[in-house]
Amino acid sequence: MAGEEASVAAAFDKYLALYREIEASTLPTVDPHLQSQIKTAIAGLIRTTVVASETGIFSTNETLDDLPTSSIKLLLLPALLGTLTLKRTDTDRPEVLRLATVYLRDFLRRCSEYGVVKGCFQEEEEEDEEEEEEEEEEVVRGGGGGGGGRSKPSPQELQAMARQRQDKIQRFREKKELEGRLAELQKALEKKGLDEDVLREYQLKLVRKFVYESVEELDSVTMERQMLKKISLLKLKDSTAITTTTTTKPAAPLKPILITRDACQKNVFGLGYPSRPTMTVEEFYDQRVKDGWFPDPRRNHGCLQDRATFTQEEEEAVKEEEEEEEERKEEEDDPDNLERLRERDEWRDTHRRGWGNTFNRS
Template sequence: MASITEQFNDIISIYSAKLEHSSLRQDSPEYQGLLLSTIEKLLNLRTAIFDRLALFSTNETIDDISTTSIKFLAVDYYLGLLISRRQSNDSGVAQRQSMKLIYLKKSIESFISFLTILQDYKLLDPLVSEKLGNFKDRYKPQLSELYAQPKNDKDLSGAQLKRKEKIELFQRNKEVSAKLHYLELELRNDGEDHDHDELLRELYLVRLSQFSLDTFNNIEQNLFECEMLSNFLKNSSHEIESPSTQIRKESNDNDSTGFTDKLENINRPLIDKKGQVLRNFTLVDKRQQLQQKVRGYGQYGPTMSVEEFLDKEFEDGRVLQGGEEPEQVPDEENMHWQDKETYKAREWDEFKESHAKGSGNTMNRG
């Protein structure tokens, strides 16, 4: 039988090589099957480490733990990563989203357990430890509890505070990653000048610190996804049909008015002899139906041009006309009209004689 260390290393290698960056879709049966078997192995290993072998105790400090056992403190961290990738194979969308919400909450609980263990051994990064203490319910954190909030609701500095804390976490993660990279290089080039056990121990502790910072980011991402799924389930109109609903629909078939809401009964008459409307309908003619087939985009748009619509409105008498004064046709036999036109022509001739062409602007002024 493989040792605890061999089992742990085997699980980590499977996660790194086949699950973390897999060519398979996460919702594929092959991926989920491998993921489920890996979770079962890790749960059995966790039981052996914490219960059967009791490698860790609350009465101990980190100095009392052997170097080879330090890496086992990350069991809950990897368990949270694995559970967050679980997906249901239910056919219904609402059922799948509901199960995904459960998996994400379980993943958050595993991440919190990992941070709590590090805090008990005084290994947790101070930035993360402060945030962990702000949770009202430690294993059920809220998205609003991750970052500092202004005391006054009217204070608009919340975004600035969040940005400041994110920068601090990023810089801290950058420092830890650089230190981890340095220790890994030192371990590869380990010679007689270095104590191998001390170097390996420091490497494990720095790696746990990096895991704690990564865990906080994973908790934030999971809480974001939980909030989206919760809103989706609240607003979802896809409900499982209950037996009472089926009975109610069957009773509608025997309605005295003949009304039915079943989509398949589209050949029933539009109205009965008494004028009762039996189903929704739209008035169309053959020409409109042909236009729908030609001009449609999948969703049918208007099938009458503006000109056709106006012609139809004029034809049906729906357009109001008139309102302006009718044009008066002159009566050439009317003596009064003839005198008026004669005087008008004389005045125009006199004006042209007294105002020669070009005399209006002799100075060429614009």
């Protein structure tokens, strides 16, 4: 078990270094090289999360004092995944925000359970799907939804906003103090080497720093999700007057990989298997036809093997279509068609009918 924990810790250090390289990069987020690094880091952190879950590094009956120094930094796995997921540009933004929210909440919940920072996470109830459907129906009917008729906040809301502002100021001050202390501890580690007490304090401070950053990111993500939701509801309202015959298949949602703390959670969440099929053979062929890789069997009438299976009605329809196409080219003076006809006439002038291979011919 100790060997597995050491390998997990080594893998985490590798991808933590890659995470810091991504954070320090001056490239734009949409840069292909940066996106490649982000995907590599996410895939590596997911593999590390799965191994950490199988190894059972975290347990429900442990406290922060029970965790070995080498395992404290592994608390950052969902925090790194959440931050890197927000930088992805290859997926729809609402799906990116949903996945990042799962990771960040899992990180804050875990830190709250271990008492890393008191009061860093308050369990929020997810909005019920039925309420969302009712809100969408209200918007479609023209009600607007959201209860936007009230212009002034209530006294309770004003008090809540004041508390939130005070909490942000307090977190900002504590975060600045943490950053200064982290710089001092890092210098001490470079001078003294791997001192157990200094290393443990450094890792705890690092986790606390990520807690404050994750709280800020989660607030921003929540605001962006609400904004995108309102925009989608308005678009839904505008699209109710437009009827379309084509339907698009929604993309499969991304599945977050979280550290499970006992066997029961493993049975509920599973470990994730990326090799599950995402489309049928027919859907794959249709996609290839759409991309131009495969010929469209509904438009390919030039193959004699296919035309041999046609019925008389289908063969007559194909011939009629070819004749109409030929007439259209003649009327429009298609240059390719004119060139072809001239070459055929020139060939006939020098080759009489019946000429050809006369070998063994009486």
